[in-house]
Amino acid sequence: MALRCEIATTGEQLEALVPAWDELAEATGAPATLGGWHAAWWRRLAPPGAALRIVAVREGRKLVGLAPFLALRARGGQPQLRLLGAPATHRVAPLALPEHADAVASLTAAALAGLRPAAGYVAFDATDAGDGGLARLRAGWPGRRPPWLLAQKRAPAPVMELSDDDFDAWLMRKSKNFRKQVRRFRRKLGEADGVVRMTRTADELDRDVDAFVRLHHARWRGRGGSSVDPRVGELLRDAGRALLPSERFRLWTIEVDGRAISSQLFLAAGGRALSWNGGFDPDATDLQPSLLGILAGVEDCFRRGERSIDLGGGAHDYKLRLADADRPLVWAGLVPRDRRYPLNRALLLPRQLGGLARDGLERLPDERRAQVRGALARLRRGADAPAPAD
Structure with a gap:
């Protein structure tokens, strides 16, 4: 049966897609791209002026592919297409059943290329470096030459591969010191x-989301503050109501004397889980509540027979202690070669130069890299300092 393509541009059309979208995320093992999660993100956190451009590909009535984009007007150029929820949620990507991946990419590329006004940049922020979706979209783009590929940066993203029989067997593979600490x-x-x-009920959800928000900001207080949107509680309530019944939304809370001291959120689909974010009470660090909250989620994944847990971007020490693999993230995008291509390339030049500078910095020896970063930090502090009085 031939595949057909449609574009959802309204909130009502997005909501109608959610049940089949969640099934597709389940079939492809993509917890970062759950429909219930992104519908909540659109309702609560969508940028001002954003317009939905979700490409859905069907075989008959069955959804076999979906690319969740939104359009934003860029200063001085054509609109830019960005993945919903990225980069606040890592590893968001177009979805496709494996047997239809190439055909879905070609139909998606044709649909995006046909948008009016045309997009000057198609961004893939914090997406899986090994996914292949960006390469397929580029290969399927109509025209004599493929879009120009802008690679901005690459970041480590530790992953736990749950290959052991159970949690206890996994723990036994860890160092003696780690096992002693956990126990x-x-x-x-x-x-x-x-x-x-x-969290299992709607009543618990409201209380536990409040605790998540409080503990997350407590974790970052005194460290420059959190980059998470202040409206995150609204997102979590909406997403929880949609995904709690399927247990794809798993919010783990640790309480002592009725007060929450740790909150860790996992999303799950198709045998894979994603550790999205969390928080803890800095006054309870003697109990290591963050580690214990994450381990509660890990042990639960083992009980369910799941295959992996994505710990998200960043080579933080606690992630490296748990992980046994790295699935890097990339920030990249496509610039179509239309009549405004030279202008769009020029507008993206600062991003290109920033990517080159980051690559050059990462190639330096550790000691030299630390010196450069220290010098940049001193320059930033100097720029922020008040001017001397006359």
């Missing part, structure tokens, strides 16, 4: 009558 902190939590639980 000691779990024992201390038990002695404090701590409770570890996953």
